[in-house]
Amino acid sequence: RVAEPTSLTAVTERSLVLIKPDAVARGHIGEIVSRIERKGLSVAAMEMRTATETVAAAHYAEHEGKPFYAGLLEFITARPMVALVVEGPRAIAAFRQMAGGTDPVEKAVPGSIRGDLGLETGENLVHGSDSPESAAREIAIWFPHLV
Ligand code: GDP
Numbered sequence: 001r002v003a004e005p006t007s008l009t010a011v012t013e014r015s016l017v018l019i020k021p022d023a024v025a026r027g028h029i030g031e032i033v034s035r036i037e038r039k040g041l042s043v044a045a046m047e048m049r050t051a052t053e054t055v056a057a058a059h060y061a062e063h064e065g066k067p068f069y070a071g072l073l074e075f076i077t078a079r080p081m082v083a084l085v086v087e088g089p090r091a092i093a094a095f096r097q098m099a100g101g102t103d104p105v106e107k108a109v110p111g112s113i114r115g116d117l118g119l120e121t122g123e124n125l126v127h128g129s130d131s132p133e134s135a136a137r138e139i140a141i142w143f144p145h146l147v
């Protein structure tokens with residue numbers, strides 16, 4: 001039997017998580033942070049703020065030109081939200097699984113944050129980095145002093 005490489009589970013990753021304005025407005029900051037901590041991930045940084053147009057556009061640069069882009073930027077900059085750096089073994093994949101698929105009804109399964117708490121793709125409560133490259137890019141955008 002081949003031993004599992006320890007690096008698969010032992011390496012600590014960082015993910016950029018956003019608790020989006022809809023989740024903050026609905027009073028779900030505690031619920032979402034609690035789920036992150038219950039999973040065993042740790043909060044390395046956390047800040048409540050209203051995203052500027054510049055930060056939001058940089059964060060969602062990959063979606064520029066898509067039909068939902070303008071609405072997405074308007075939504076994300078309109079009200080306060082919470083940005084976090086979440087840390088732990090396989091933190092990126094772990095949080096993506098916890099968040100659930102992008103569409104809270106069609107894709108996110110019950111038990112996930114979006115599956116349990118959401119109804120609309122445009123108001124799907126959370127963001128989580130989708131790769132180590134995205135995480136590094138997004139942490140530099142939201143927490144430049146940590147890089
Ligand atoms: P994520 O990585 O699961 O957050 O999904 P994407 O990276 O594909 O999209 C980024 C965000 O844009 C999503 O979380 C949604 O808030 C929004 N979004 C994506 N697709 C759609 C769509 O078809 N309609 C609307 N209204 N919003 C969308």
Ligand code: MG
Pocket residue numbers: 130
């Ligand atoms: Mg994404």
